Amino acid sequence: MVDVLSTRLQEVYAKWEARTDIPRDQESSSTRFTIDGLRRVGQQIQRRKIQNREVARKIRESSLYKIKESEPILPPFTGKVSFLHYCCKSCTPASRDSLVNTVTKQYKSTYGLNILLVNAGTTLFSKVFYHLSHVYSFEKYNYPRITQTVLNDERLKEAIKLTACDIATNEDCSEEQALQKAKNRAKAILSQMESKISDTLLRMTAWILYKLLPCFIQSAIVLPSQIEMLKKANDSGLPLVLLPLHRSHLDYIMISFITLSNNIRSPLIAAGDNLKIPFFGWLLRGLGAFFIKRRIDPIVGRKDILYRSILHTYIMESLRAGHNIEFFVEGGRTRTGKPCMPKSGILSVIIDAYMDGTIEDAFLVPVAMNYERLVDGNFVREQQGQPKKMETFGSTIRAIWSTLMGNYGIVKIDFCQPFSLREMLKSFQAQQNKIAPTQSPEKPLKYTMSSSSLYGTDVVDEEHRLLVDSIARHVVYDGSTSTPIMSTNIIAFLLLNKFRTGCTLDKLVEAFHAMRQELEWSNKDVAFCGENIDIINHALDILGPGLVKQQRQEITEAVDNQPLKSNFVIAIRPVSILPNVIELSYYSNTMLMYYIMDSIVVTAMYAELKSQMNDPAAIAENNITFHQYRLLEKTLKICDILKYEFIFCKPCQKLEDVIIETIDKLTNIGIITKDVGPLLDEERWCRRRAQDFDNSSDEEYANEIQIKKIKFKLNLNEEHSRKMEFLHVMLRPLVDTYTFSAFTLLKLVSRSLAERELVHEVLDEIKTNLDTGIAQYGESLSVDSIKNSIKLFEKWNVLECYPQENIKIYYLKEPFDNEIAAAEVYDSIAIYRWSKKTN
Structure with missing residues (x-):
């Protein structure tokens, strides 16, 4: 049979x-x-x-x-769904079932909508002036001004009195004079801060954007189902809090353009005061921007109570008045292509507004955007340690002109499913109560001014801070995993991590197809379609010869004992010299989030197996083994090292569980296999103990012992070795940065350095190692990662920081202020820089 x-x-x-x-079908006979x-x-x-x-x-x-022993396996890819980015089913199950039920039934297609295209109407006017007609048809919203409401707020009046007391003390003037000065300063702060959003200006700007955006952008894509979902949320009467990840100055322009053109109330946007430049500052203010100082407290260690209270009150009253709010939870634009760690000040104010009853609830909406080519140019100068150039009227005009002359490809905007702030807060509080069983699980949320709030000054509420931080990290995680994947991201990722020395076009097409298929099967948002060869050529054109070199090379080969024949191939290689490679790594790093846990586990595996992987006898016998608990320990350690670079999992997940899932994934793809040997006496005892006693603690203990004895074997065939090396290389530039940063601690023994000097010491160390060939990756030169490593050493209590005239001074703390202790810190990181020997 x-x-x-x-x-x-x-x-x-x-x-x-x-x-x-x-x-494929033949082309028509008319095609030549x-x-x-x-x-x-x-x-x-x-x-x-x-x-x-x-x-x-x-x-x-x-x-x-x-076939005799297996169940039929369905194809792994059955097509995308019309809505890709649902909110967390663990934290917000009720929100997950709302807003999208009717939308997903209505929109079965996954094809996006190019918002730059406008259909002509039926009348003669709408056919001739279709953009003007379309803009005129937008729904009109009322955007109330709240200046006087803010000034009349009781808490702000209290802050004015406190400020007046400080003025009277420091300036030796009467109480009345001090109070008047405080009031005048409050009015001046509010005047410089507040938005003057105008429906008329929004419409005029939309018409201009319809004319200008197609000059440098091929298309701006959104999913119709996501737009309909936003409309339903907007019609609910609750304020929308839009939380985009920040890549470009074009981010907030595109979001306002989308909301306005789809009859959704345009949000007030938190913007840095560096954008408050002549004309453009007025324009942004009229489009909804309210300006926040980059440095809220002018003196380090002394909080500006008046400014914080005005900002806090302005946001609270804006929500009360029915405005939608938009702010970038990362703070500023990412300089590396990876999401930044969240800054939760404004989010804390939003939570305060719910807790004190200012708003009934709010819909939080993570937003992810991506560009085939970054409109803002690049951040190479800043990553090499040079100061940021401040925006001016002249530089803005020049940037706009050069942008209009360029080709930046496609922009894709994804709106994740809105979720209820109230539901998320209750979910995280329930999780905190489980962790702290002494607290009552029925303890209600209550309003307490938090230290993370922009207004909070004295009260420190750790519970509130943890709630805010958990929600902020969840938003960044959701946004990063929802980021659309552009063709330029995949090409840069493959060239830097797989074909760094170059490859033929055929090899690149093959690798691109495999990665594209893997991403589509994983239901990731792949923001391109068509033949692979056409997509690759398009991406290479967008990246340009400054980042990727293409050469036509002649090769000779003998086929079937025939004379040598010449053949021409296209060779492609990344420009891996400084500073070009830093810009190319920006596009590559977008892909890193989708492989980060695989890469983390493989990097930990290299560190655990370094003695065996360079042992010819172990390789010859194909007997390289390790225990799961050892790999888990190594992985948790490197996760702790890179915790300011990545958010590895949602706050509602356990990192250990995610690591074990990743180990299982590596088992499924064949890189490692579970080594099933005879049961040890300890294991037999644990199993008997678990059977004899119906006690959960005994079962947990037995399970813990069982997990510790799980053993794996490394597969050494060529295919799996290549895959493992590919996953390992992804993190090497970052590990190099942290390693050389740790090495610089040795130079800090018995010394102290300002932050800027310390960063430049690390940069010089990396450059020296690049010149000597010890370091191989130019993209290791990253000021952002160096600053994150310094923050890590502070968290480890290795470095101490004290402010001096707005300058941070760093020195080694007492237990580490010697070469032996500093070397131990270096060794704990350098172990992850190890690579296997190559012939």
């Missing part, structure tokens, strides 16, 4: 293979091809035939002998 079934299956596969050889075009089409068809035959062969070999 098995033989008959196998024969029939071979016939089915043979017929299926024959069908795969059928080429050049000789090069025909040759290229023929090569594509031939490659496709070879790939299909190979796939069919692998399916036959891997499937026929398992």
Whole structure:
């Protein structure tokens, strides 16, 4: 029976293979091809035939002998859903079931909508002036001014009195004079801060954007289902709090453009006061921006109570008046392409507004945007340690002009599912109560001014701070995992991590296809479509010759004992010299979030197995093994080292569980296999103990012992070794940065340095190692990562910081202020920089 079934299956596969050889439909007879075009089409068809035959062969070999004992396996990719980014089912199950039920039924298609295109109307005016007609049709919203309401707030009046007391003391004036000065300063602060959003100006700007954006952007894509979801949330009467990850100055322009053109109330936008430049500051204020000082407290260690209270009150009263709010939870634009750690000041004010009853609830909406090419240029100068150039009227005009002359490809905007602030708060409080069983699980949320709040001055509420931080990290995690993937991201990622020394176009197409398929099967937001070869050529054009070099090379080869024949191939390699490689790494780092846990575990595996992986005897015997608990310890350690670079999991998840899931994933793809040996006496005892006693603590203890004895074996075949090395290389530039930063601690023994000097010491150390060949990755030169490493050493109590005239001074704390202790810190990080020897 098995033989008959196998024969029939071979016939089915043979017929299926024959069908795969059928080429695509022929072009119409009117189409004419050049000789090069025909040759290229023929090569594509031939490659496709070879790939299909190979796939069919692998399916036959891997499937026929398992058919008797296996269940039928469904295809792993059944197509995308119309809505990709649901909110967390653990934290916000009720929100997950709201807003999208009717939307997903209405919008089955996954095709995006290009918001730059406008359909002409039916009247003559709308056909001729279709942009003007479309803008005129926008729904009109009332945007109330709240200046006087803010000034009349009781808490602000109290802050004015406190400020007046300080003025009277410091300036030696009467109480009345001090009070008047405080009131005048409050009015001046509010005047410089407040938004003057105008419906008329919004419409005029929308019409201009319809004319200008197509000059440098091919398309701006959103999903219709997400727009309808936002409309339903907007119609609920609750304020929307839009929380985009920040990549470009174009972010807030695009979001306001989308909300306005889809009849959604435009938000008030928190903007840095560096954008308060002539004309453009007035324009942004009229479009909804309210300006916040970059440095809220002018003197380090002394809080500006008046400014904080005005900002706090302004946001609270804006929510009370029915305004939607938009702010960037990361604070500023990412300089590396990776999401930044959240800054939760404004989010704390939003939470305060709910807790004190200012608003009934609010919808939080994480937003993810991506660009094929960054409109703002690049951040190479800043990553090399040079100061940021401040925005001026002239620099803004020059930037706009150069932008209009450029080609920046596609922009994709994704709105994640809105979730209830109230539900999220209750969920996280319930989790905190589980961690702290002494607190009553029925303890209600209450309003307490938090230290993380922009207004809070004296009261420190750790519970509130943890709530705010958890929600902020959840938002950044959701936004980062929802970020659309552009073709330029994949190309840069492959070239820097797989083909750093270069590859042929055929090899790049093959690797691109495999990664694209993997991402689509994982239901990631792949923001491109079409033939792989066309997508790659488009991405190479967008990146440009400054980042990727293409050369036509001649190769000679002998085929079937025939004379040598010449053939031409296209060789592609990344520009891996400074400073170009830093800019290329920006596009590559967007992909890192999708592979970070795989890379973290493999990097920990290298550190754990360094003695075995360079042992010829162990390699010859194919016997490289390790215990799961040891790998788990190493992985948790490197996660602690890189905790200011990545958010590895949602706050509602346990990192240990995510690591074990990743280890299981590596097992499924064959990099490691579980080593099942005979049971040890300790394991047999644990199992008997668990059976004899119906006690949860005994079972937990037995399970803990069982987990500690799980053992794995490393697979050393060529395919799995290449995959493992690919995952390992992803983190090497970052590990190098932290390693050389730790090495610089040795130079800090018995010394103290200002932050800027310390950063430049690390930069010089990395440059020296790059010149000598000890370091191989130019993208290790990253000021952001160096500052994160300094923050890590502060958290580890290795470094101490004290402010001196607005300058941070760093020195080693007493236990580490010697070469031995500093070297131990260095060794604890350098172990993850280890690589296996190559022949």
